[in-house]
Amino acid sequence: VEHYPYSAYRRTKSDDPRLCVRVGDRLLDLAETAKRQGFDRIDLLDQSNLNPMMKEGRVTWRAIEDEIRGWVEAGSDELIPIVDVELVMPFAVADYIDFYASEHHARNLARILRPGQPELQPNWLHQPVGYHGRAGTIVVSGTPVVRPKGNIHLEGAIAPRPTTKLDVEVEVGFVVGVPSERGRAVPIDKFVDHVFGVVLVNDWSARDIQAFETVPLGPFLGKSFQTSISPWVVPLSALETARIPVPSNSTELSPYLHEPEPWGLDISLELEVNGEVVSRPPYKAMHWSPAQMLAHLTVNGASIRTGDLYASGTVSGPQPDEVGSLIERWGNERFLQDGDEVVIRGRAGEVDLGEVRGRVEPAR
């Protein structure tokens, strides 16, 4: 069964965005096709982003996917080359949450940043640790990143400077469709009822700004300047064959984190800098599944909304060429220079997750 990733596009800057699916290197305009085919839920497709459709839930998602499959298989002369359009943000972000779900990444960073101290905090093996990030600076692939400034502690002095440690984090993000009620946890087996799909995420990071600010309230300006996502939202249904158990471990988990069925994911990622692949992070090495993340972030009764994005945290595998950040790959030796271009790609078997791309612009 084929699955078609969703996005939004426009032909010129002055056009309103329109929804589409990707078919190879071309796209199918959803509202136009729905109108021609007399589809009865055109109201969900004649929109500038996916939020109205994502809110509807699994029955409607499946019905629309079936419909689209029929349209594509019947053939269409109406496909538009992707190179002729601009892809834009496919959904409106509500809240943004970032987890820290790779044990390899957590241990690598601890060894680099806090040598001699315990690599994992006491909470890390008991729950997916995460924090809230800035939703308003999430942008679509292709958007340049301006080198951020901030107070940096350097040679005994604290002063605002452009970061000299601009890094990336290779992540996978999960997009919430169906909201939940405040005061009620979302049980782990309801993951598929709430989460619509998956994007690739580049969580740009300024390591020197982050280092000075991060204790005790966590990352803030070292991350909030920009987070980039792929334009394509791959529906969760497309990842059925990529499902695997998360790596086994001996920690006794709270019942709300017990997975009734596995939601680990076998996704192969690729980090490219200036045309050279520098790492191939394996998502299958992640300690926590996205179903566990959702159960955790709502266990306190916090509600979720259509458009919430929660990211996995940096994906790092056990090998030096499987890490998801440059500080893990190159230590403190080398970070991003102005003009450098970073591309993250992802693939789950036959399913192409597309790419998230961005070039570094000088500080202003």
Added chain:
Amino acid sequence: VEHYPYSAYRRTKSDDPRLCVRVGDRLLDLAETAKRQGFDRIDLLDQSNLNPMMKEGRVTWRAIEDEIRGWVEAGSDELIPIVDVELVMPFAVADYIDFYASEHHARNLARILRPGQPELQPNWLHQPVGYHGRAGTIVVSGTPVVRPKGNIHLEGAIAPRPTTKLDVEVEVGFVVGVPSERGRAVPIDKFVDHVFGVVLVNDWSARDIQAFETVPLGPFLGKSFQTSISPWVVPLSALETARIPVPSNSTELSPYLHEPEPWGLDISLELEVNGEVVSRPPYKAMHWSPAQMLAHLTVNGASIRTGDLYASGTVSGPQPDEVGSLIERWGNERFLQDGDEVVIRGRAGEVDLGEVRGRVEPAR
């Protein structure tokens, strides 16, 4: 000159919210009055929240305030008793940021939670430390708070339990009107061009959930279940006479944090539990001003959006009965019980900031 705080209200649950200002214990419906008076910017007032008006900027804000002043002073038979309506969220929250700007609070918490360790981190005196919170669980005064559950480390065991350390934090929040461009810092002297007004904030906190999760990424589930705000947004112009310098200190600040004119605020706060005033936090004791907070949160090029809310962090003064949280007032001896009701009130001279109220409901 009189100033009228803004809110939104409805007569029944099925009505769309309508904008209003408070005049004593009654309210004036803005769209109805604007229509009757033939006001030419009725498009900004015939709305369900303040965002369209807040986006416009200072010239329009002042023009609307002048207009409203004229309407009220001319007298109106159309005033509606506030007790007859339901006040709802006055604006749509974009991002939510919480600072930590009281030195007394930072030192008090350090003494309670990390005895024997340094009370202030090396960054604290150099910049306003903050983090992102959950925008989607910000609710209006009167909304009950459901006692949250989460993994708690108790007597050697880690298990999900209802919090037994439910606390409050008395804060003041600043509401962004005019957005900024990504990649450009907002200079400190542009504070008044971007911030529309002020609300009271109760940052409900579960101290035991927070304690287990907070290292290294900061507060998450210990805060995200609910944050309550006052229904009234007091325009910044109403606080002109409350402006004072922040307390002097000897730390050499980065230029972007130098205040050209003072934006400390002399606001008196009151924390009431079950009808008894337990503390009177003085906002004038805050170390960082809201103009400094805005300059800091954008210095890295992070953009702000209409509806962003940034809160001051717990307001605590130097005296035991001036603290803004129960853990500072009562140590670990006593926290909120089911059924307890908390009210936070604020006043800046003649300017009444209203109240934020909430009752504790049992865990579900």
